[in-house]
Amino acid sequence: MKKIVFLILSGICLSTLSQAQISTFPYTESFDSGSFPTAWSQEYISGSANWVVSYGGFSGSPSAPYSGSGNALFSSPNYDGNETFMVSPAFDFSAVSNPRLKFWHAQYNWDTDQDKLWVYYKTSASGEWILLASYTTAVTAWTQRTIELPNTGSEYYIGFKAQSGYGFGVVIDQIVVDNAPTCNTPTGFQVLSTSTESVNLGWTSNGNLWQIEYGLSGFTQGSGTLIDNITTNPYTIFGLSEGTSYQAYVKTVCSGASSGWAGPVNFTADCNPISSNNFIESFESTTAPPACWSVVYQNASPPAGNLVTHSSSFAFSGNKSFRFSSYSPGPPYGQYLVSPQIAAYTGTREFRFWYRRYNSGSEIFRVGYSTSGNNLTTDFNWSSEISNASAEWKLYTQTLPANVKYVAINYRTVFQYYLYVDQLQIRIPPTCPQPENLYVSNITAVSAHLNWIAGGTESSWQIEYGPAGFQHGEGTLITSSFAVNILNNLTPNTQYDVYVRAVCGAENSVWTGPVTFSTPYGCSPITGMTVESVSSGTAFINWNPSGSETSWNLEYGQQGFIPGTGTLVQNITTSEYEISGLIANTSYEFRIQADCGSPFGLAPWSILKSFVTLPCDNGCDYQVTLEDAWGDGWGDSYISVLQNGSETGQLKLNNGQTLTQALYLCDGESISLVLHPSAFVSEIGLTLDDPFGNEVYQLEPYSLEEGTGITQLLSFTATCTEPECLPPFNMNLSGLSSQSVDLSWNHSVPGSIFQISYGLAGITPETGTFIDAISAENYSLGGLASQQTYEVYLRTDCGSQFSVWTGPYSFTTTAMDLSNPVSCNAAINIPDNHCINLSININESDNTVLGMDILLEEIRFIIEHPFDGDIDISLTSPDGTTVLLLSDVGGSGDNFGVNNGSCNQYTSLRMDGANGSIVSGTAPFTGSFIPEGSFADFHNGGSINGNWTLQICDDNPAFNGSLQYFEMLFYEQKYMQWSSLSLIESPQNNGSVNNTIALSLFNDNFMSTGLLTEGIDFTATNVPEGLSAQIEVTGNTTAILSFTGNATAHANIDDVNNIGIEFLDAAFQGNDAHLVVNFSQSGISIDFKNLTDISNISASNTEYVCENQLHNYFVDYMLVNTGENTIPAGSNIILAVEDAMGNTLLEEDIILSNNLDPGSDLSGTSTGSVYFDQWGENCVFIILRAPSDIVAMNDTIEKCIFGIAQHMVFWNEENDSLTVSEYPAIVAAWLEFEPDVSLPYTYYWQNGISTSNSIDVVHDGWYRCTITTEACPVTDSVYVYLVNSASELKNDAGYIIYPNPTSGIVNIDGCSTGEFHYFELINTLGETIETKSFDCDIVPDQVQFNLSGLPAGMYVVRMFSSKNISNHRIIKK
DSSP, X not given: OOOOOOOOOOSOOOOOSOOOOBOSSSEEEOOOSSSOOTTXXXXXXXXXXXXXXXXXXXXXXXXXXXXXXXXXXXXXXXSSXXXXXXXXXXXXXXXXXXXXXXEEEEEOOBTTBOOEEEEEEEXXXXXXXXXXXXXXXXXXXXXXXXXXXXXXXXXXXXXXXXEOOSXXXXXXXXXXXXXXXXXXXXXXXXXXXXXXXXXXXXXXXXXXXXXXXXXXTTXXXXXXXXXXXXXXXXXXXXXXXXXOEEEEEEEEEETTEEOOOEEEEEEEOOOOOBOSXXXXXXXXXXXXXOTTOEEEESSSSOOGGGOOXXXXXXXXXXXXXXXXXXXXXXXXXXXXXXXOOBOOOSSOEEEEEEEEEOSSSOOOEEEEEESSOOOTTTTOEEOOOBOOOOSSOEEEEEEEOTTOOEEEEEEOOOSOOEEEEEEEEEEOOOSSOOOEEEEXXXXXXXXXXXXXXOSSSOOOEEEEEEETTOOTTSSEEEEEXXXXXXXOSOOSSOEEEEEEEEEETTEEOOOEEEEEEEOOOSSOOOEEEEEEEEOSSOEEEEEEOOSSOSEEEEEEEETTOOXXXXXXXXXXXXXXXXXXXXXXXXXXXXXXXXXXXXXXXXXXXXXXEEEEOOSOSSOEEEEEEEEESSSBOOTTOEEEEEETTEEEEEEOOOSBSEEEEEEEEOTTOEEEEEEEOOTTGGGEEEEEEOTTSOEEEEEOTTOSOTTOOSEEEEEEEOOSSOOSSOOOEEEEEEOOOSSOEEEEEEOSSTTOEEEEEEEETTOOTXXXXXXXXXXXXXXXEOSOOTTOEEEEEEEEEOSSOBOOOEEEEEEEOOOOEEESSBOTTOOEEEOTTOEEEEEEEEOOSSOOBBTTTEEEEEEEEEEEOSOGGGEEEEEEOXXXXXXXXXXXXXXXXXXXXXXXXXXXXOEEEOTTOTTOBGGGOOTTOOEEEBOSSOGGGGOSSOBSOEEEEEEEEEOSSSOOEEEEEEEEEEEEOOEEEESOSEEEBOTTOSSOBOOOEEEEEESSOBSOSEEXXXXXXXXXXSOOTTEEEEEEEEETTEEEEEEEEOOSOOSGGGOEEEEEEEEOGGGBTTSOGGGSBTOEEEEEEEEOOOOBOEEEOOOOSOEEEOHHHHTTEEEEEEEEEOSSSOBOTTOEEEEEEXXXXXXXXXXXXXXXXXXXXXXXXXXXXEEEEEOOOSSEEEEEEEEEEOTTBOOOTTSEEEEEEEEOEEEEXXXXXXXXXXXXXXXXXEEEEEEEEESOOOOOOEEEETTOOEEOSEEEEOSSEEEEEEEEOSSOEEEEEEEEEEOSSGGGGBOTTSOEEESSSBSSEEEEEOOOTTOEEEEEEEOTTSOEEEEEEEETTTSOSEEEEEOTTSOSEEEEEEEEOSSOEEEEEEEEO
16 A cells, blocks of 8 residues: 545535636735635546645645635546546636736655646537646746747637646646737747857747846746847847756737746757867766766656766765766666767777765776767677676776777666765776876875876876975975885975876876875974953953963954964963953954974964054943843944044843943043944944943834845043033834934933934034024924934033033934826925935826837926036936936026026027037036937836836035926827738748738827738749738728748748838828937848657556556657748647557647757657556557658657556455564565566565565564565555454453454454443544444354545544543554
């Protein structure tokens, strides 16, 4: 038994009632109501499994809906292939131009078991279902699907058909049916050509502006490289990496919208042949296999644990190696690593690599080479199997004959662990091979062991070593007769290089190396450094000795000094030292080094430790309390403490909610507290009290806004003498708007009067706007500018003296949202030496695409300012394009325009300004001027609608200003849009052209509908002989360009790309073609094609299958385009299966989702299956036919499917149970075949380890065994329990329950005289299935429950007696 599944179905409502048609869109079904939607129904195809509403998938795969509280789930965990439709209500698409279906979907696999989903439609309740899309492989994350719905009308149904395959079920969420944008998704997206660094892509589209997103294969859309503003089709992407696989998507950009993405198309950058003279692959790349290498799996869907990868666990050289794996059950296990093509050579070459296994296991591989192609079955010469891999690296070498084109490693291990391969090399064989695997071990301060492996048969070696970087001939040279040597008398803490070479008689090999190693220190570093006391000029430090040193060295300097350049104190004989002569308020660092004398010398220096000298010796302690509203500290935020402009400390709250600490300040110094914020700055709070308990400053949590920059919170003079005039406290800001804020506070001295100083961020109390004699404890500030940050200071006026200033208290005024035009006399403040940003909203229903059907014509404005040269103005469109209108023009002149109350004497900016450039103009600039930037930058295909941002900056101090009026004026442009400039020869290959070019006209009309006349309405040039251009006007603003007839010359070499079409005045109601942008095109192309042919290259070997596959055999196929013509996406390839008598067993269409280029192959599995009812050999013909296929002889292959029944037998088991009399006990299993065949097989018990046909068990329980053969794996379980006598079967109520597990009858013995008993049989849903009750004095003493008609699984027998109530588990197999 593979899986025991418990599924609780609640609230299932199956509806077949007629529902009202849906005609309002978008329509959404989110499955959040808690029960199956009443408007939906179910249609059973096979079995009776239901779609239900669930929270996520079966067994938490996925763990939650895509959104909301529910999703649809189809789960029927078995191999029965249950199929059920989930059917939508009827839709009425009569008024919908482009209906579309969108939904989120997932279907997790369980090992190789997979549930599947198909999406269909039909146009009446009794109509036939028609396939829209199929999803038959694992989808292990919520994935959105989008399907354009064809053949729509007034009655339309959508069906989701799920099929059980023993996976984790099919889940669907957030179904949306809507009217898709009229901007059509490109079609025919294809790869036209590739090179080592580029790809040329082409598509068919009715637009003339596109976007492409591309990235590495499998990338998530939104994370790739986006190419914008593409105006050419085809398009070439450059900058690709050789041998790297990519995906690409394309979409059309239209008026104010964009289409859906088309794609992906997959492509791989070409590879150059690798060198045959000295090629090395060290497997250090980020992908496995490396670029231009390939991996082939014998298992078409290998489990994740059996995928090749890079490994950093073991590497012969560098950081990585290549790893084969057979860790997970999932035959067949074979894997191939195939090299790129090797450059041609003569003579022989040596092929070599290093290999090893995991720490345990037994690994097998073989090595092959090919001098022709890369067919692993027919082209390669293979070595015998190699099985000597160990946990140590070994070298494999092989001599290659002349002109080997490919080498490969074939991993052949079955269910073990890992094989690692590294440092693969193809080279000219050396006459004296160099030593290999040179490494250094057992390194001490004065010695090291050197080891290597002989490169050939040599018995003598030379070793040269010396300090790292030494040149040959300068090192120490020694000779060794063994492949190991100890280097002595080394210097501690020194880096060495070492080389080894072989001595081959009169010839030496090249040097191997260098291998670099470092000797450690021979003297231990010191620890436990502390700074005992610090003043403004001294610091006393001490440390813990390491034990063997005789003296110490000390180095110190100001923080950041470069070690080795500081002040050095040597030969300190005690473990303490006072550093003097330091600078006040300065950060220092120091380090200490132990000296152990000869031979071990100096220890490494300790790490640097720091301290800060006090700023003065006459200060006092203020008290500061730091707060965090959330209680998790300030993160990276901190407050800098400045005394007389120099930082003397930082305030930080690393964690927690509050921290109170002393803050040392110098008497009479100017103090500033400056906030350096990070995230969640609004949570920060701070209170500062002087040494006498008076509050100097308070910042309440949530007083600061998120996004606040570096801010000076407070500036005051520190005093260590108790003040007589105390400052106010508890400043509060409220009522914040775009131009005002309300202030309130508390007094420290009753009856006080107050002073305020305020201004833009960065002011001091002395430079701000001053407000005096405030008697109340509140004040309203007005006349502020929008979106500006201000600071406010507050102090007490005690008559003869003032308190210290408290503050600054910061706030930012809100934004001012405007419309176009900004009304006359707006009086929007432009603050001195600052910028304002005004948001101006535009919402137009017609003519919305800038540069196509509408243009920005003019900008009008009036600004009052006494010094025009201070003003800079820029304008940003909704898509982020910014244009500089003017900067620093007009010098000391006053104003732009004249504010006479009616705003009719404005400054005008136009690209054809009559008064010339604004740069040359003079105040007040009444008239029409050319801006500094160009309006053309806005005309980039972006939308006019949205928020435009007007920025006005005053970039010099001294004067304020105001904006009184602003307006943007737009005008319509005549424009013709061509859907494409590329045409393709029709599939009939007769020189005709089927596809057309759609034309759209904006802001003008065609003169009439119907066919236009060439020579009067338009001209056509360079049209191929046999074709004629035809333009049909289909509406006032739409037309179709087509070409009729058959081109005389239409081979692939006859392609054209210079056809010209030009409209004449008579075609337009405006009677002037030259006013219409794009009224002519001269680059229309026609791509003529060659003929089509495909070859069937499906596997033809005999395939052994089991019963479920024999009766439901899905056909694996593979074909290659052997013609010269690309088979376009959407083409039907016919897949047929016939028996020897010519009877058709299966026929279905394979619809190409992407173009199939010449030389490209396509593989897959049939959606339908063949039913074979005969055990043993069943031979059939598999046929693949393409449209217009010119060669039929290569369309058919013969294949034999051999059906066998496999049955697992457990020794001595009965009804899936095995009783034993003692532990440990043996559980054994074997397979029986019918018909009798000889197939190798492997046992995997429940621990997943391959072993023999038996295991030892030591306790009761289920034991599972999987036996794998070439046909299929067989899994079964047996329940083992200990039985010594009947009395031991009794439960705690005195009953005997047997057999358990059972296939039908359960007996309950042990009724006691004088007792009355009641029994219930209950399923896992808590439902009572059957009850029994009797008096033991009247009826026999045995009770039976019959479970034969119940599903397999767990049940509970609940027993009631006068003594107790007990529950007992029963397993129904």
